[in-house]
Amino acid sequence: MYEASDSSLMQAVRDGDLGGLAVLFERHHRSLFNYFVHVNGNRDLSEDLVQDVFFRMLKYRKSYQPERSFTAWMYQIARNAHVDSIGKRKFEVEIGDREFASTNMMDENLKRKQEVALLKRAMARLPLEKRELLVLSRYQNLKYEEIAGILGCDIGAVKVRVYRAVRALGQIYFELAGEKAS
Amino acid sequence: MNCEQARTQFVDYWRGTLEDSEEFRTHLGSCERCRAEAEELKDLWGTLGNLPEEDPSMAMRVRFYDALRDWRKQEAQRRQPLWWLRHPAFQAACAMALLAVGIGTGYVVRGRDSAEVSQLRGEVYNMRQLVALSLLQQQSASDRLRGVNFAYHVEQADPQVLSALLTTVNHDPSVNVRLAAVDALRNFNDSPVGRNGLVQALARQDSPLVQIAILDQIVELHERSAVSAIQFLLSGQNVNPDVRQRAQWALKQLQ
Numbered sequence: 402m403y404e405a406s407d408s409s410l411m412q413a414v415r416d417g418d419l420g421g422l423a424v425l426f427e428r429h430h431r432s433l434f435n436y437f438v439h440v441n442g443n444r445d446l447s448e449d450l451v452q453d454v455f456f457r458m459l460k461y462r463k464s465y466q467p468e469r470s471f472t473a474w475m476y477q478i479a480r481n482a483h484v485d486s487i488g489k490r491k492f493e494v495e496i497g498d499r500e501f502a503s504t505n506m507m508d509e510n511l512k513r514k515q516e517v518a519l520l521k522r523a524m525a526r527l528p529l530e531k532r533e534l535l536v537l538s539r540y541q542n543l544k545y546e547e548i549a550g551i552l553g554c555d556i557g558a559v560k561v562r563v564y565r566a567v568r569a570l571g572q573i574y575f576e577l578a579g580e581k582a583s
Numbered sequence: 584m585n586c587e588q589a590r591t592q593f594v595d596y597w598r599g600t601l602e603d604s605e606e607f608r609t610h611l612g613s614c615e616r617c618r619a620e621a622e623e624l625k626d627l628w629g630t631l632g633n634l635p636e637e638d639p640s641m642a643m644r645v646r647f648y649d650a651l652r653d654w655r656k657q658e659a660q661r662r663q664p665l666w667w668l669r670h671p672a673f674q675a676a677c678a679m680a681l682l683a684v685g686i687g688t689g690y691v692v693r694g695r696d697s698a699e700v701s702q703l704r705g706e707v708y709n710m711r712q713l714v715a716l717s718l719l720q721q722q723s724a725s726d727r728l729r730g731v732n733f734a735y736h737v738e739q740a741d742p743q744v745l746s747a748l749l750t751t752v753n754h755d756p757s758v759n760v761r762l763a764a765v766d767a768l769r770n771f772n773d774s775p776v777g778r779n780g781l782v783q784a785l786a787r788q789d790s791p792l793v794q795i796a797i798l799d800q801i802v803e804l805h806e807r808s809a810v811s812a813i814q815f816l817l818s819g820q821n822v823n824p825d826v827r828q829r830a831q832w833a834l835k836q837l838q
Binding site for chain 2: 418419420422423426431432434435438444447448451452455456459485516517520521535536539540542560561563564567568570571574575
């Protein structure tokens with residue numbers, strides 16, 4: 402069956418067919434929600450922000466340019482929504498380890514469970530900028546070009562920054578693993 | 584290739600998107616530090632990609648669709664050319680003016696044949712009905728939307744307008760118009776044909792938004808005869824999860 406692309410749906414929304422937004426919501430709300438949860442660690446706030454993103458899309462729909470990636474545009478709006486939500490607070494938000502502890506990991510074996518818990522703790526300690534980069538590049542699997550579009554830099558810079566973020570994560574992760582082992 | 588150059592390619596190496604890898608592999612083969620780092624972080628990269636996803640609550644979806652519907656209503660209102668005509672303040676002023684004119688006219692024409700007045704009233708009513716019916720058949724969705732709004736203001740449950748509205752609910756290509764028509768059917772809540780038409784329309788809809796609007800209205804009317812239609816809807820294979828949830832809720836309300 403023919404499935405409309407994100408871009409053509411957004412164009413339809415831009416031209417007044419709001420039904421397209423419902424389809425876009427169904428396609429993207431879960432990944433957006435996960436993006437926010439990883440960035441701010443707060444489920445309730447993340448749900449509010451997802452809603453905010455879709456209504457910003459409606460509000461600014463005239464500014465959507467079909468030649469640009471829809472995903473990149475959406476995450477750019479998401480970043481702005483996040484920045485606005487923390488308002489005058491510092492851009493770097495400290496997230497408690499506890500807030501990341503709520504996931505269903507019922508069926509996983511213990512080792513993997515510990516690994517995941519440790520990785521989440523390490524992610525929570527990472528500066529926001531690096532954390533966000535890892536969520537976009539690995540968790541959301543965005544293309545380099547899309548991330549470059551969101552961050553406003555070139556592809557080469559994205560590669561270097563992602564590498565640095567992984568290395569920083571690795572340092573924290575292995576440090577935590579060491580603490581635990583000792 | 585030196586260590587710094589090699590490291591800029593680590594991410595491609597982990598992603599499996601490294602194109603020209605000969606130089607890179609030679610470097611990894613000769614530099615133990617880079618090799619150790621690339622492998623160690625590669626595992627971490629793998630785990631990072633397999634972090635379990637969190638599920639948002641169902642309430643989030645409901646809130647989204649509620650807000651979208653509100654937005655749509657406001658938008659439809661704004662799009663109407665003389666939207667200020669429907670503003671309560673304007674309408675109140677008109678009502679006062681009409682009352683004054685009515686009382687004045689009453690004094691003047693007292694004693695005249697009242698058949699003339701009722702004939703005039705009948706003509707106005709027919710005119711409104713005519714406008715609604717003709718607008719509902721227009722090409723442009725916004726015209727049809729205006730037609731639905733006229734249908735809203737036909738005071739008496741006119742069977743012709745009702746039938747036009749039901750045709751709109753069942754066949755209009757625009758979800759917006761269908762949604763507005765479902766709303767306008769509230770005018771015909773007392774009519775068994777209207778209630779029956781609403782229940783029948785449920786099975787014909789492909790838009791989750793319209794299905795949910797109809798389900799809400801059925802619950803509002805407490806239309807028990809809809810139970811089998813809702814059960815039929817639930818038995819479908821490709822039912823939208825929101826619709827399914829709302830249908831189950833509707834069944835509970837009706838039982």
